[in-house]
Amino acid sequence: MKAYTEMTKEELEKELADVREEYERFRLMDLHLDMSRGKPCKEQLDLSMGMMDALNSSVDLSCEDGTDCRNYGVIDGIEEAKVLIGDMMENSPDNIIIYGNSSLNVMYDAVSRAMTHGILGNTPWCKLDKVKFLCPSPGYDRHFAITEYFGIEMIPVPMTEDGPDMDMVEELVSKDEAIKGIWCVPKYSNPQGYSYSEETVYRFAHLKPAAADFRIFWDNAYGIHHLYDHDRAFIPEILAECKKAGNPDLVYKFASTSKITFPGSGIASLATSPNNLEDILKQLSRQTIGHDKVNQLRHVRFFGDISGMVEHMRKHADVIRPKFEAVLDCFDRNLLGLGIGEWTRPMGGYFISFETMEGCAKEVVHMAKKAGVKMTEAGATWPYHNDPKDTNIRVAPTYPTLEDLRMAAELFTICVRIVSAEKILATM
Amino acid sequence: MKAYTEMTKEELEKELADVREEYERFRLMDLHLDMSRGKPCKEQLDLSMGMMDALNSSVDLSCEDGTDCRNYGVIDGIEEAKVLIGDMMENSPDNIIIYGNSSLNVMYDAVSRAMTHGILGNTPWCKLDKVKFLCPSPGYDRHFAITEYFGIEMIPVPMTEDGPDMDMVEELVSKDEAIKGIWCVPKYSNPQGYSYSEETVYRFAHLKPAAADFRIFWDNAYGIHHLYDHDRAFIPEILAECKKAGNPDLVYKFASTSKITFPGSGIASLATSPNNLEDILKQLSRQTIGHDKVNQLRHVRFFGDISGMVEHMRKHADVIRPKFEAVLDCFDRNLLGLGIGEWTRPMGGYFISFETMEGCAKEVVHMAKKAGVKMTEAGATWPYHNDPKDTNIRVAPTYPTLEDLRMAAELFTICVRIVSAEKILATM
Numbered sequence: 070m071k072a073y074t075e076m077t078k079e080e081l082e083k084e085l086a087d088v089r090e091e092y093e094r095f096r097l098m099d100l101h102l103d104m105s106r107g108k109p110c111k112e113q114l115d116l117s118m119g120m121m122d123a124l125n126s127s128v129d130l131s132c133e134d135g136t137d138c139r140n141y142g143v144i145d146g147i148e149e150a151k152v153l154i155g156d157m158m159e160n161s162p163d164n165i166i167i168y169g170n171s172s173l174n175v176m177y178d179a180v181s182r183a184m185t186h187g188i189l190g191n192t193p194w195c196k197l198d199k200v201k202f203l204c205p206s207p208g209y210d211r212h213f214a215i216t217e218y219f220g221i222e223m224i225p226v227p228m229t230e231d232g233p234d235m236d237m238v239e240e241l242v243s244k245d246e247a248i249k250g251i252w253c254v255p256k257y258s259n260p261q262g263y264s265y266s267e268e269t270v271y272r273f274a275h276l277k278p279a280a281a282d283f284r285i286f287w288d289n290a291y292g293i294h295h296l297y298d299h300d301r302a303f304i305p306e307i308l309a310e311c312k313k314a315g316n317p318d319l320v321y322k323f324a325s326t327s328k329i330t331f332p333g334s335g336i337a338s339l340a341t342s343p344n345n346l347e348d349i350l351k352q353l354s355r356q357t358i359g360h361d362k363v364n365q366l367r368h369v370r371f372f373g374d375i376s377g378m379v380e381h382m383r384k385h386a387d388v389i390r391p392k393f394e395a396v397l398d399c400f401d402r403n404l405l406g407l408g409i410g411e412w413t414r415p416m417g418g419y420f421i422s423f424e425t426m427e428g429c430a431k432e433v434v435h436m437a438k439k440a441g442v443k444m445t446e447a448g449a450t451w452p453y454h455n456d457p458k459d460t461n462i463r464v465a466p467t468y469p470t471l472e473d474l475r476m477a478a479e480l481f482t483i484c485v486r487i488v489s490a491e492k493i494l495a496t497m
Numbered sequence: 498m499k500a501y502t503e504m505t506k507e508e509l510e511k512e513l514a515d516v517r518e519e520y521e522r523f524r525l526m527d528l529h530l531d532m533s534r535g536k537p538c539k540e541q542l543d544l545s546m547g548m549m550d551a552l553n554s555s556v557d558l559s560c561e562d563g564t565d566c567r568n569y570g571v572i573d574g575i576e577e578a579k580v581l582i583g584d585m586m587e588n589s590p591d592n593i594i595i596y597g598n599s600s601l602n603v604m605y606d607a608v609s610r611a612m613t614h615g616i617l618g619n620t621p622w623c624k625l626d627k628v629k630f631l632c633p634s635p636g637y638d639r640h641f642a643i644t645e646y647f648g649i650e651m652i653p654v655p656m657t658e659d660g661p662d663m664d665m666v667e668e669l670v671s672k673d674e675a676i677k678g679i680w681c682v683p684k685y686s687n688p689q690g691y692s693y694s695e696e697t698v699y700r701f702a703h704l705k706p707a708a709a710d711f712r713i714f715w716d717n718a719y720g721i722h723h724l725y726d727h728d729r730a731f732i733p734e735i736l737a738e739c740k741k742a743g744n745p746d747l748v749y750k751f752a753s754t755s756k757i758t759f760p761g762s763g764i765a766s767l768a769t770s771p772n773n774l775e776d777i778l779k780q781l782s783r784q785t786i787g788h789d790k791v792n793q794l795r796h797v798r799f800f801g802d803i804s805g806m807v808e809h810m811r812k813h814a815d816v817i818r819p820k821f822e823a824v825l826d827c828f829d830r831n832l833l834g835l836g837i838g839e840w841t842r843p844m845g846g847y848f849i850s851f852e853t854m855e856g857c858a859k860e861v862v863h864m865a866k867k868a869g870v871k872m873t874e875a876g877a878t879w880p881y882h883n884d885p886k887d888t889n890i891r892v893a894p895t896y897p898t899l900e901d902l903r904m905a906a907e908l909f910t911i912c913v914r915i916v917s918a919e920k921i922l923a924t925m
Binding site: 106108109111114117118119121122124125126128130137138139140141142169170171173174177178181184185186193195196211214215218219327331332333334352355356357358359360361362363364 | 534537542546553554567568569597601602614623761762780790791792
């Protein structure tokens with residue numbers, strides 16, 4: 070098919086009539102499909118059912134060092150969990166705190182702590198007139214929700230295939246002391262599936278922020294979440310790079326097993342420098358006596374070691390790879406060459422990012438919803454839900470069944486075609 | 498034996514020589530005993546090992562309403578956990594949020610949220626010049642550690658057998674808008690084991706605080722932690738009383754299963770009014786996607802219902818009752834009538850509170866430590882670790898074995914006798 074922009078008015082009107090007809094057929098099917106959130110599907114959850122057998126009443130719930138995991142204590146996590154998660158994060162166990170079930174909670178608490186107590190002796194952010202964060206956009210809506218909740222001004226920074234626009238990042242952080250942080254999803258980014266280039270990581274490690282309490286919030290949510298054995302993304306380890314650059318305290322790095330075992334019942338962690346750890350542990354020891362060590366032990370016993378976890382991630386990939394491919398096949402089949410949308414082709418992570426023509430994203434999501442397919446709300450991937458060109462839609466292929474997903478993707482492309490055709494016709 | 502204060506100098510010198518000799522015999526034994534923290538002992542932890550079998554890989558991890566506990570979602574807890582914990586707390590499931598593993602964490606977050614965002618639209622506490630809390634003392638050190646960490650001024654309020662001095666509480670909160678909260682352990686209080694009287698609870702519910710954002714932090718940590726089937730403490734339910742008094746939003750009530758199943762691997766909860774719940778859920782939904790639902794389900798499946806939990810608590814009582822009695826027997830045998838100390842006789846909870854003669858508590862704890870028996874640091878039960886008369890020592894009988902405990906209690910009474918005799922002799 071020709072690109073829409075090359076069609077005559079008559080051709081485009083014919084095309085619009087055809088896809089509207091298709092849309093009506095879908096509406097009659099009374100669909101209830103959900104491509105909105107990055108949730109694992111049932112088959113993925115089933116992969117971790119063995120974890121429910123890792124501990125039972127005849128098993129000794131003690132650590133290698135003799136700690137009884139059933140009792141109080143061990144604020145920073147049991148040693149064997151630090152080793153496992155350290156291997157997962159490519160960090161030394163000595164740089165790690167194991168938390169509860171949610172890395173988002175760890176990030177929220179990091180911002181909250183900086184608000185009330187400051188970072189490493191600097192002024193608490195709540196005492197400052199203005200606190201700003203850089204927000205590579207499109208990005209993760211729940212990151213932006215945290216900074217918005219704390220009244221932190223969010224400055225969008227364009228994302229490229231290599232990561233955030235580092236010229237802009239360097240310029241801004243070096244000049245403005247009010248800029249205290251940046252949200253990063255460095256590998257298989259949410260929503261694009263981009264992985265930061267070596268140069269990007271290197272430039273992050275060498276940042277010279279005006280604010281002494283500037284921190285990179287490095288959410289390595291998809292560190293081992295590859296779709297393929299070949300073509301895996303490798304990025305330099307940020308703590309090591311910061312240390313080499315003489316900036317050891319520059320980064321808070323987050324990860325969890327939420328999309329490895331069970332979301333909500335995994336373990337989350339923070340890796341950072343000894344200075345930052347000491348600062349954080351002062352607060353953490355006021356906040357809790359310790360996190361769930363039995364669940365830490367359960368993870369360790371289930372996986373054995375990192376090779377067990379890597380093998381486990383292959384099984385996840387086998388379940389969700391066909392889903393990513395089904396969506397991409399559908400986009401290719403129905404949209405390629407039409408000049409009305411672009412989309413990413415991730416090698417890992419949980420999302421595909423779709424860019425419509427300007428001013429079409431909201432309407433596409435709205436049309437899909439009317440026909441029973443729920444997408445992430447348009448705009449959600451931008452700070453303040455404000456996508457300035459109204460182009461970005463996050464597509465989450467993991468949760469629906471393959472059959473449902475094919476249907477949903479098909480309908481989505483129909484919505485894109487209708488909205489785009491209407492848009493172009495309106496200018497003819 | 499006569500009271501020390503009735504002894505002649507010679508009699509007291511003879512007594513001191515005798516107990517010093519006994520002390521030296523203990524020192525030679527190279528003890529390493531711990532009566533410092535309210536930790537369950539191994540036998541208590543063993544009682545909950547069956548919980549490790551409550552879920553396994555062949556069990557359906559879905560709620561009654563079909564929610565898959567393995568996946569994301571359900572910010573306020575699964576319904577059946579709310580029912581179970583609601584029965585435990587004597588609150589409607591509709592008034593409850595189920596959190597992670599630590600009620601201390603829930604309390605910390607409640608204070609932190611009030612600091613950064615205020616309560617129900619009132620000014621965030623971090624924007625105020627002064628924030629104060631009332632601290633019934635002696636009290637729980639970790640409560641005081643939270644308010645101290647946030648720079649909140651702590652005002653001690655005397656504790657009586659019926660609860661805090663309510664004349665003083667009413668007077669202070671009605672006059673001073675800077676007073677934003679009070680820490681309460683209403684049943685089997687930490688460290689005395691006192692339970693608030695009906696009148697005390699009633700007067701709490703009818704408080705008329707100057708501050709609209711004053712909240713009672715009602716830490717019902719030992720709600721079902723009775724030592725005896727008879728003589729159980731009953732106190733009126735505070736949410737219901739507040740509602741009846743026209744003060745529905747006055748209280749945050751906290752509880753957990755930390756001392757029911759496994760400390761660190763239990764579930765914590767908050768019960769409060771619909772207005773407060775709405776306020777809190779706004780924040781909570783920024784902080785996390787949800788807490789550990791699998792662990793919630795594990796608790797529900799293990800206990801079945803509240804009657805299962807009550808039966809379980811009887812087994813706890815059977816393990817720790819002899820420990821409380823051993824300590825009290827020892828105190829009676831070695832100290833009764835000497836006029837050098839007073840102690841409580843709790844019917845539940847985790848502690849016995851000991852009052853030395855003025856100016857003796859620190860030295861008693863120090864002497865015990867030198868002989869290998871660790872007690873809670875003297876002063877810890879008061880705000881800023883400042884016990885104005887240096888009299889209070891918290892005794893935690895649950896963790897050591899009965900044999901160790903007998904030894905530790907014996908040594909403790911010897912230390913009390915030595916320090917008291919020295920004190921009196923110095924004034925003769």
